[in-house]
Amino acid sequence: MKALLLYSTREGQTKKIMHNIAQQLNGYDCQFVNLHECQVMDLTQYDKVLIGASIRYGKLNTKLYQFINAHQQQLKNVKAAFYCVNLTARKADQGKDTPEGSVYIKTFLKKSPWQPSLIGVFAGALYYPRYRPLDRMMIRFIMKLTGGETDTSKEIEYTDWGKVSLFAKKFEKL
Structure with a gap:
């Protein structure tokens, strides 16, 4: 089985999280792709697709939205998930580490034509x-x-x- 693991990162924490997830995917051949270097891809060649992106100055990178817009139909037809990495998620006691409590996820869902069925929110690194x-x-x-x-x-x-x-x-x- 094959998994496509796409990431958008600044200092590398999102990629580090992606590698950690990959190590836990038993029986999957994982392909890592930097969204900043990515062109058009055939997502249907993969059993699962995971996209991870980090927040900088309150925003996700525009490359993420460009990728989603270019692949929105494929994303709707494959088993795909998304996670966001940000420093606000360090406030777990305030629920900011959940999709429901993350302002960044709320903004993402408003801007994105793709609405992933599985969403994660993780605190990053300083x-x-x-x-x-x-x-x-x-x-x-x-x-x-x-x-x-x-x-x-x-x-x-x-x-x-x-x-x-x-x-x-x-x-x-x-």
């Missing part, structure tokens, strides 16, 4: 030392406003790997 100076300053400002970490010497992974494993099991059964 990689201050890896950011360009302007990004570091902007992300620090956003984190200050939202009560997050502001020490720019730190790298913090907020991803709940147990939650990722639960999603992987649901995706495998899709």
Whole structure:
């Protein structure tokens, strides 16, 4: 069986999550594709399709929407799922790590012609030392406003790997 695993990532956390999910897909030959380098694909060649994308400055990358628009009919006809990675999802106690509680998923579902049957929301990682100076300053400002970490010497992974494993099991059964 074959699985197509598409991702849109900035610093690599979305790709890291995708690789973690792939390791849990028993019996699947997984093909990884960066959405930023992707052209037209035949999704019907795969038993399952998973798309993962990260938020930067409150938005998903336009390449994600371009891919969905170009492949919307195929996405409706294959077993496909979506997950979003963002720092707001670190606030699990506020439900921001759920499709129902994520403003990003609500926006995605309004903008996307594809409405996936399985959606995941995962907290990402804060990689201050890896950011360009302007990004570091902007992300620090956003984190200050939202009560997050502001020490720019730190790298913090907020991803709940147990939650990722639960999603992987649901995706495998899709």
